[in-house]
Amino acid sequence: MLFNSIAFLIFLPIVFIIYWFVCNNNYKYQNIALLVASFYFYGCWDWRFLLLLIFSIGLDYFSGIQIENSKTKKMATFWLILSISINLGFLGFFKYYNFFIENFVILLHSVGLEVNIFVLKVILPVGISFYTFHGLSYVIDIYKKRIPAERNYVDYAVFVSYFPLLVAGPIERATHLLPQIQRKRYFDYEKAKDGIVQIIWGFFKKMVIADNCSPIVNEIFTNYHTESASNLVLGAVLFAFQIYGDFSGYSDIALGTSRLFGIELLKNFSFPYFSRDIAEFWRRWHISLSSWFRDYLYIPLGGSKGGLLMKIRNTFIIFLVSGFWHGAKWTFIIWGGLNALFFLPLLIAEKNRHNLDVVAIGKIFPSFREALKILITFTLTCFAWIFFRSESVSSAIVYIKGIFNESLFSFPTTFKGDVLVLIVFMLMMEWWNRTEDYGLKIQDKAQPWLQNIIYILISFLILNFANFGSNEFIYFQF
Incomplete structure (x- = not known):
């Protein structure tokens, strides 16, 4: 379902009425209503991929509990890696499979090896990059002991699949959204x-x-x-x-x-x-994605704490990964690289925080x-x-x-x-x-x-x- 459609203009008032009047300010019933509405909203695009969304929710919900219950660091790490691997595996298959296969064939051809590898007509599930990042940040935050694991499946499922942000963000954090889902809400005119x-x-x-x-x-x-x-x-x-x-x-x-x-x-x-300047631009453009990469990639890589070469390396990694996140094309990677080059003079002159x-x-x-x-x-x-x-x-x-x-x-x-x-x-x-x-x-x-x-x-x-x-x-x- 598209925001800019007649169907959404009908859907939204119906959900609004059920949420505020039928559920009668009971936040647990409201959350159930939001979950049903969100699944319907997503299923209108292709109900088959609704199953993938539900699997992703269940995977991270279960993994989060296992990470928290683990009695050793090794076991918690196992569940974290398992969750991340499966999430990125699905994302990689649907979004990047053909890209890697096609470029692998080109590489083999360049050294004189002729191979026939079939590409697949893979349909990209809408919003997969966004809800995957919701789940990744959630399990990582539990592993880092920033948040406790959520035991209520409905509350967690609403956090991941909440229909206003489900297909194109913003990329939310459990620390920000889950507390709002878990408390009583009153209508404010x-x-x-x-x-x-x-x-x-x-x-x-x-x-x-x-x-x-x-x-x-x-x-x-x-x-x-x-x-x-x-x-x-x-x-x-x-x-x-x-x-x-x-x-x-x-x-x-x-x-x-x-x-x-x-x-x-x-x-x-x-x-x-x-x-x-470009640094200010990236503080103002797609803020939720930029901050996600900062917190879960840039800072773990060392951020700005190391020497100049480390800062430059981390900056290029962030921008190149950001470009690749947008799609399986070299044009996106070069777009990310160009922004890194534009950012570089500010970094060297230490003016990126002006x-x-x-x-x-x-x-x-x-x-x-x-x-x-x-x-x-x-x-x-x-x-x-x-x-x-x-x-x-x-x-x-x-x-x-x-x-x-x-x-x-x-x-x-x-x-x-x-x-x-x-x-x-x-x-x-x-x-x-x-x-x-x-x-x-x-x-x-x-x-x-x-x-x-x-x-x-x-x-x-x-x-x-x-x-x-x-x-x-x-x-x-x-």
Whole structure:
């Protein structure tokens, strides 16, 4: 089931009514309702993979208890390794099997060995990267004695399969989400209203911004051989806004939806395109994934405690693994490597922890220096996005080469003024509210009459530009 579908607009109110009115504020009944709703939500995509989700939940639930009950460190380690191996085994099979097989064949061919190895038509279960990481962090935290093992199967199952975050995050932690699941929840009108506003903003970014950038981006990246340089630049820039509108829009809908049920999810985006350097960008983009890799990979590798060479090594590992997490393609790995290269000068100069505050706070406009830094960071990000979006490394290289010719100074033929106006409007709203949780959080910043005008305008734009259910979210493929 897609958030941007008529089915979801019917599903959500039904679950809301059952949750608050039928369950009568009994959190145990509410959790059962959420679990049933979440399984139904996921099963609407493909009920066969619902069995895989249930198996993954059962595996980590049982492993967590065994880790906690182990009388020796060796036995606890056994159960941890078993859980991690099976989880990563399923993820590797569904997501990376063909990638490794195809590249293994290429390697053998390069040394003169001809082999015929069949690839499989493997369907990637939607959300597997996200719910796998939920389970991994849970068993690791139990092993590290950060949390106790959860004995209530329903509560743990809701933590992993909670439908607002199930298929595209944010990647939650048991330390944050489980306590909310395990306590009594009361309906809060103001929080629910705030949730609805954030949902509306998410719909705007997905269905108005991302979905209207999509056809232009698809046309340019499909015909990159014949496009002018100015069109290629436009394609890269519009893809940057497409993927931002698509993924941060999903996160806004997820966080807003969860707030309707009295549960707060981790913030996943914090206006990343206002970043003044790449380090700041990665503190603001896909925050739950970046922090997951920091806590469960970067720090165990030594983090920033060692010498410069160790820091550089760990940085490249983090970015390369992050790229590979996104998909079984060399383009994603190179995208991760490019971001590591962009990050490297800041690391060497020990400036990667600068710009921790909100840009131009208390000011209407940024300074010239701040604006220039934002522009440079955005340009580097767009350059890396070319590899992320391209079908192959060779097509990305041809795409980039095509930018550097005299047609760069021509007017792009695929330019659409209405799309530009919509993007500018989104950026204006997010700049205005860059100290808030999301771009439409204007409840304390505008008079009620102005709030209503803005809400009506955005609702009109959604109804005018949206095509419900026709465009999946980009991160469903990850």
